[in-house]
Amino acid sequence: xTQDDECLPGPIEKLESNGTILQVENISKAFPMNDGxxxxxxxxxxxxxxxxxxxxxxxxxxxxxxxGKTTALRIIAxxxxxxxxxxxxxxxxxxxMRPVRxxxxxxxxxxxxxxxxxxxxxxxxxxxxxxxxxxKAALEKALRYLDEFDxxxxxxxxxxxxxxxxxxxxxxLQQLMRERHFIILDEPFSGLDPxxxxxxxxxxxxxxxxxxxxxxxxxTHDVTSALIISDHVYLLGRDRDEKGAPIPGAxxxxxxxxxxxxxxxxxxxxxIPRFAEIRKExxxxxxxxx
Amino acid sequence: xxxxxxxxTQDDGVNPLGEAVRVxxxxxxxxxxxxxxxxxxxxxxxxFLNPIKALPLPQEVLRAIAKLWRNSQPGQGxxxxxxxxxxxxVVGVGYASIISIIVAYLSVIPVFQPFNKMVQWLRYIPxxxxxxxxxxxxxxxxxxxxxMLTTGMSFxxxxxxxxxxxxxxxxxxxxxxxxxxxxxxxxxxVVVRPTLPQxxxxxxxxxxxxxxxxxxxxxxxxxxxxxxxxxxxxxATNNLAEVYGYLLIIGVIAVLEDLFFSLMKxxxxxxxxxxxxx
Numbered sequence: 194x195t196q197d198d199e200c201l202p203g204p205i206e207k208l209e210s211n212g213t214i215l216q217v218e219n220i221s222k223a224f225p226m227n228d229g230x231x232x233x234x235x236x237x238x239x240x241x242x243x244x245x246x247x248x249x250x251x252x253x254x255x256x257x258x259x260x261g262k263t264t265a266l267r268i269i270a271x272x273x274x275x276x277x278x279x280x281x282x283x284x285x286x287x288x289x290m291r292p293v294r295x296x297x298x299x300x301x302x303x304x305x306x307x308x309x310x311x312x313x314x315x316x317x318x319x320x321x322x323x324x325x326x327x328x329k330a331a332l333e334k335a336l337r338y339l340d341e342f343d344x345x346x347x348x349x350x351x352x353x354x355x356x357x358x359x360x361x362x363x364x365x366l367q368q369l370m371r372e373r374h375f376i377i378l379d380e381p382f383s384g385l386d387p388x389x390x391x392x393x394x395x396x397x398x399x400x401x402x403x404x405x406x407x408x409x410x411x412x413t414h415d416v417t418s419a420l421i422i423s424d425h426v427y428l429l430g431r432d433r434d435e436k437g438a439p440i441p442g443a444x445x446x447x448x449x450x451x452x453x454x455x456x457x458x459x460x461x462x463x464x465i466p467r468f469a470e471i472r473k474e475x476x477x478x479x480x481x482x483x
Numbered sequence: 484x485x486x487x488x489x490x491x492t493q494d495d496g497v498n499p500l501g502e503a504v505r506v507x508x509x510x511x512x513x514x515x516x517x518x519x520x521x522x523x524x525x526x527x528x529x530x531f532l533n534p535i536k537a538l539p540l541p542q543e544v545l546r547a548i549a550k551l552w553r554n555s556q557p558g559q560g561x562x563x564x565x566x567x568x569x570x571x572x573v574v575g576v577g578y579a580s581i582i583s584i585i586v587a588y589l590s591v592i593p594v595f596q597p598f599n600k601m602v603q604w605l606r607y608i609p610x611x612x613x614x615x616x617x618x619x620x621x622x623x624x625x626x627x628x629x630x631m632l633t634t635g636m637s638f639x640x641x642x643x644x645x646x647x648x649x650x651x652x653x654x655x656x657x658x659x660x661x662x663x664x665x666x667x668x669x670x671x672x673v674v675v676r677p678t679l680p681q682x683x684x685x686x687x688x689x690x691x692x693x694x695x696x697x698x699x700x701x702x703x704x705x706x707x708x709x710x711x712x713x714x715x716x717x718x719a720t721n722n723l724a725e726v727y728g729y730l731l732i733i734g735v736i737a738v739l740e741d742l743f744f745s746l747m748k749x750x751x752x753x754x755x756x757x758x759x760x761x
Contacts, residue, residue, distance in 0.1 A: 272657055296663035306654045310677040310754055319672070320662040351754040371663055 204458045213283065214250065214408050215242040215269070215298075215375065216290060220278035221442065222264050234264040236442025238278070240427050242408060248458060249401035250408040253419035255475070256429035257483050261443035262412045265429065266377055269410065271295040282375065299368030299376040303383060305360040307352040313363055314339070314348045321370040331370070338366045342396070358389060365400055374406040382415040390415070394422050416475050420468060424457040425450055428475065430483025447479060539724040544731060547724035558708045565732060568697055568710040571625075572736075575632030576693050580686050583637045587644030587682075591674050603642045610635035611699055628704045635696045636689060643685040647678050680748050680755035687744035694733055 220238040223231040238261075242252050256262050267273040269280055271293045281290040282297050307316050317335035322328055339345050342362050347355060355363065361381065368376050381397065382390045401407045413419050419426050426449040431439040451457040454467055462468050502508035503518060510518070530541050539547075551561035558564075586602055589595040610631055617634075621627040651673060659669045701711025710729050717725040749756055 270661055272660065295660050298661065300657075300661045302654055302658065304654070306652070306658045308655075308658075308672060308677065309758060310752070312754075320664075323665075323668050324663050351757055353754070353758045367662070 204455065212244055213241055213290065214244045214406075215283070215293075215410075216281045217241070217265075217269060218278050218281070220265070220268055220275045220280065222261075222268060222273070223276045233441040234261045234443065235268070235275070236444055238265060238429075238444045240445050240448075242410070242425070244283075244406065244408075245424060245452070247405055248424070249403075249405055250425075251397065251401055251411065251423045252409070252425045252427065253411045253413055253423040254427050254429055255413060255416060255419045256443070257414055257480060260429050260431065260483060262414075262429055263379065265443075266300065266379055266410075266412050269293065270298045270300045270377055272300075297373070297375070299371070299373050301361070301364045301368055301376060301378045301381065303379045305357075305364035307360065307363060307367065309352050312349050312351055313344065313355070316352065316363060316367055317370050320367060324371045326370075326372075334370065335366075338369070342366060342399075358392065361393065362396060365396070369400065369403075374404060375408045375410070377410045377412060379412045380414070381411060382413055382418045390418055394418060397422055416472055416480070420449075420451070420456070420472055420475075421462055424452050426475075428479055428483060430479075433482065446483060449475075537723070539727055543724040544727045547722075547728040548731070551725060551728060561728075561732075564708050564710055564713050564729075565736075567708050568701065569736065571628055571632060571701075571709065572690070572693055572697055574629055575636060575697070576686065576690055578629065578633040579636035579640050579689075579693075580682075582633065583640035583644050584682055586637070586641045587648050588670075588674055590645050590648055591670065599641065599645055602638060603645065606638035606642055608638075610638075610696060611703060614703060624704060624706050628700050628707075631700045631704075632693060632696055635700075636693050639692050640685060640689045643689060644682055647681045647685060648674060651678065680752040683744055683748045683752075687741055690740055690744075691737065694737065 217238060217240045220235050221233065222235040222238075223233045225231050240252075240254070242250055244250065254262055254265060264273070268275050271280070272295060280293040282293045283289065284291050308319070311319060314332075314335055317338065318328070318331040321331035321334065326334075336345075336348075339348050344359060344362060344366075347359055347363070352360065352363070365376070365378070378397070381393050385393060397409060397411070401409050411419060411422065427445045428447040428449075429443050430446045431441065431443045432446075434440055449471060454471070456462050456465060456468055456471075459465065499510055499514040502510050503514060527541065530538070533540055548561065551559075554560045586595075586599055590599040613631075613634075617627050617631050621630045655673045655677070656669060659673050664672060697709070698711035698714055701709040702715045705712035705715065710733065714726050714729050717723075717729075
């Protein structure tokens with residue numbers, strides 16, 4: 194990492210962008226139904242993630258259950274093809290974008306699947322070696338990660354022997370082992386108590402801060418956690434007809450730029466009145482409309 | 484410490500007999516062993532009382548086994564016939580396992596899927612119906628017996644093993660894809676490597692089908708002897724004690740085979756046992 198790339202501590206005054214990292218343009222996705230009709234999950238879904246100078250990017254895609262968040266995740270990760278529209282990702286050179294391919298974007302799935310027949314250490318080294326990293330370098334990197342994330346004792350454990358929190362950490366580190374910076378986390382706060390939510394927030398921040406190019410897209414319905422951790426929050430939802438019924442096809446309904454609000458990268462964010470206002474607005478006004 | 488003491492007291496208070504009749508009751512090794520002994524005693528009691536008069540008594544069967552063991556006529560001794568059948572079983576199960584595992588794994592490649600389905604459907608066809616086909620392809624005796632057993636077992640093994648492959652969670656495949664694995668890496672890391680312990684289970688289960696087939700196949704190919712031919716010969720002369728003697732020996736071999744497969748799984752894939760317990 195050069196001096197210019199160094200991750201600076203504390204909040205930043207304004208967003209200094211180095212360009213676009215990922216662009217989702219007018220994605221629509223329809224699924225065939227059993228009765229021969231089709232169900233429109235996404236319609237004109239667009240979002241852009243910029244490279245923020247001196248900071249990693251943590252963006253949340255926030256929406257209620259059934260809003261189409263998982264469909265969006267799968268399309269961004271190139272696991273599914275959209276019915277129309279495209280997702281482009283930077284190829285590392287400024288302003289050069291290309292269509293996303295499976296493997297470009299890491300995904301930490303909701304139940305943290307790992308290779309159950311490999312111990313924790315091999316779960317980390319195998320993907321790196323498969324990606325072309327030298328075996329010795331992969332081992333050194335994996336051991337460093339295990340040390341940094343308090344998993345040294347679990348190195349020789351089988352995935353089935355890990356607790357939920359340990360499994361989540363290994364799943365994130367597994368994605369980081371490949372030299373990739375863009376990772377999607379699917380519902381990382383789901384089913385956790387407040388203490389563990391705090392631990393996951395700290396973990397994501399710790400991992401993200403390892404490199405200014407690290408970009409985490411968090412798919413969640415947890416408003417508070419999303420606001421605490423993110424620099425940008427996108428609300429995913431559906432328009433309503435005159436009777437108030439949702440119209441099929443979710444899209445980004447609203448964007449919160451927490452850098453511009455002065456809320457991003459603030460450890461004391463929960464004490465800031467504006468944080469409470471935005472949280473209330475999303476929970477009480479925006480969410481019921483989605 | 485106090486909590487542990489309390490837990491111990493609670494454990495001690497568990498009634499093993501009560502637990503033994505509960506759904507998912509928790510019983511220790513001692514109780515489990517006793518339960519096995521009780522069932523064995525029950526089985527032996529029923530056999531000794533012999534309510535089904537067609538069954539020879541245990542002492543008659545044991546005497547018949549001793550007589551067979553002492554029989555030194557060529558091709559008649561117990562050891563020789565068990566050896567012939569066991570060799571056929573090992574070779575047949577070995578070939579069938581290799582062929583079936585390849586056919587099952589290839590079912591993840593669309594071009595091979597129709598072939599896989601056709602092989603599965605063939606399990607409904609009795610293998611002895613193809614006697615003439617085998618006779619024209621293989622010389623009578625050992626080659627024909629191996630071919631029949633291998634083919635017959637493969638129809639069942641492919642079905643079971645393909646079931647294991649079909650149950651691989653899609654998320655595992657997607658995990659490998661997002662980690663950038665190519666098709667061969669996915670095939671090895673998601674399809675082959677993690678399912679090997681379950682394939683051993685499938686071989687162990689289908690080895691039983693092998694014994695059923697062996698007796699039929701050896702009845703049709705009696706030139707070299709073997710348990711099947713002996714059962715046929717003793718049945719024809721109404722020597723039931725000898726017939727049940729051989730059946731008892733098949734039972735003992737089956738238990739040993741099960742133990743062998745279990746040991747193999749424990750040694751080669753220790754994580755699978757930890758996962759089963761979890």
